[in-house]
Amino acid sequence: MRQALAAPAGPTSDFDLNPEVAPPAGQLRPAGVLAAFHEDDGRLVLTKRAATMRHHPGQIALPGGKVDPGDADVIAAALREAREEIALPTEQVEVIGTLPAHRTVTGFAITPVLAVIRGRFDPIPEPGEVAEVFDLPFDHIADPACYRVEGRYWRGSWRSYHAAPYGPYYLWGATARILWSLANRFAA
Template structure:
């Protein structure tokens, strides 16, 4: 993809960058009140790559829709963080990109929650016994035809990870407050397959979070942090 010189800040923020960050307790209370208690598995996905690039919807509608789930793991530290992964550089799809633990929902999974917990165990060795689900975000429709259900959860901080080198090169944490600051959110536009693609992005230190992962983080901000 060929970069367009300008990255535009997201302008529809309702919380400014000088407001105090939510404590872990406040975040949990808001999340429990505002997240979906039951995942939406069949309705029209309100979120997705098509939000900022409407042309994608025609392409997606021609594909079979496949169910997937990701875990949005908020680590219960005094200053909460979000656990993210760097996908293995040798993968055929999305190699070297920052993502949440997750993948396709298999028939044996107990829905999106079961899939998210299983994938987190398989990818980074995160024990499901340390994960406390809070609720679900709206389904996110990817340009590749995956209907992704994000599972937001609190993770106890005394975990130990074992990375699967076939899927993940690295796991790291980013402060939740940084990711939820609208001043850190931008919209970037690039050329992709002859069309202009616009997507959410945010950069922490030298780590560039963009595409689906940034879109889901933006959805978390809009549901939990805005009035």
């Protein structure tokens, strides 16, 4: 993982596949997401957002969220959010590093924080935010061939996005784009 992080790469965005779409005006809000892999077999922890969430209900996501005033930085935000959303104890997390921020159509600059979960971890989803916590195998996450470009009609035009479906889980959008970037680093 450290070797993959050492590979040079620029920031990513929801606009990579849609250059005709203008990024949102104003400053992007900083956020951190935790790409936490189990130390024993490399499974990646993901969540399915609660259907009652105002933004992105039912979507697959990495634990994380916006930087709050009490957070020292995006890493602290990602660790706090993982603790709140899935009860991941911070002391079990070894942070390896970060990827460049991913700019979203919703006005965030999301910094992916790569980490390893040390020891046994039994997630407890926060019911107001998380419908399900699950793992995807490292082989799926780390293989660029598992990702494809799809499209849908959104806000008056066709938009392209990355997707990496796995069984009942439809991994797409910013989460898939972030992980596709990581998969390409692993493959390099």
